[in-house]
Amino acid sequence: MKAFSNFNLREYNSYRLSAVCRNAYFPECDEDIRTLFSDPNAKKIVLGGGYNIILSQDYYDADFVVFSGTYNNISLVGEDKVLCQAGVDMKELSEFALANELTGLEIYYDIPSSLGGAVVMNAGAGGEDIKALLIEVYYYDPNTDTFNTISVSDINFEYRNSFFQxxxxxxxxxxxxQLKTGNADEIKAKMDKTKEARWAKQPREFPNAGSVFKRPPGRFVGPMIDELGLKGFAVGGAKVSEKHSGFIINYADAKGSDILSLISSVKAKVQDAFGVDLEVEQRVI
Known part of the structure; x- marks a missing residue:
């Protein structure tokens, strides 16, 4: 296990916010997990790939456990099943599937997420989500100091929600x-098409953490923000993307407080104009 003191998490959150934590731990095996989490009263903040979070503070007098870059083994089970650790990047996982001519993970080629984060959030796009591929999840319960297996039917997946959330x-x-055997050329074509479509619509040229708000019933977030003329609206170094108003970008060394202030302003304006209380999809730490 790797451990660092006074560690800057800038490279471990997709907004690229500067945020220093007291200690950062990078687990590499199950025993590291037990060592870090066996005391349920010793609170630690868990980061997957850091893709769907907002680090709200410049300094955390707290310990972080970061799964990105470690605890990321992938292995083939039989012909069409894949066993992967929580820290594996979904892009890397989709490339592994392609190399083994397995289909099912193409949409994750350009969805920024770790496997653990994808499971917790039930990540997906275009009508596909991770629950459709899951057979079971192996997890650690600090309350009982046990490693357990839970089947997909017992995880109680909902839209961007789950038992783990x-x-x-x-x-x-x-x-x-559980994947399916497929044709490598067709798999690669879908991966490329998925990436091209996202880059055309989303502000990938700036640090961001994906869609900020959940879609409210019967509404679309972007058109409401557009109608209010909020594209390009900025607070500090954070700005509503001109390319896609459902995204907030770090365009000028933003702080977490800039992003939260901008979110509050947008929420208030949408509430006043449309009577819709937007729910933030990203996790605020």
Missing amino acids: KNPEMIVCRALL
Whole structure:
């Protein structure tokens, strides 16, 4: 296990916000997980790939456990199943599937997420989500100091929600995925098409953490923000993207407080104009 003191998390959050934590730990095996989490009263903040979070503080007098870059083994089980650790990047996982001519992960080629984060949030796009591929998840329960297996039917997936989202003390360790054999050329074509479509619509040229708000029933977030003329509206170094108003970008060395202030302003203006209380999709730390 790697450990660092006074560690800057800038490279471990997709907004590229500067945020220093007291200690950062990078687990590499199950025993590292047990060492870090066996005391449920010793609170630690868990980061997957850092893709769907907002670090609200410049300094955290707290310990972070970062899964990105470590705890990221991938292995083939039989002909069409894949076992992967929580820290694996979904882009890397989709490339592994392509190399083995397996289909099902193409949409994740350009969705920024770790496997653990994808499971917790039930990540997906275009009508596909991770629950459709899951067989089971192996996780650590600090309350009982045990590693357990839970089947997909018991995870209670909802839109961007799950058993793990509702029980954040449970630590996702591994997941077993059911894929299908496919044609490598067709798989690669879908991956490229997916990436091209996202880059055309989303502000990938600036640090961001994806869609800021959940879609409210019967509405689309972007058109409401557009109608209010909020494209390009900025607070400090954070700005509503001119390319896609559902995104906030770090365009000028933003702080977490800039992003939160901007979110509050947008929420208030949408509430006043449309009577819609937008729900933030990203996790504020």
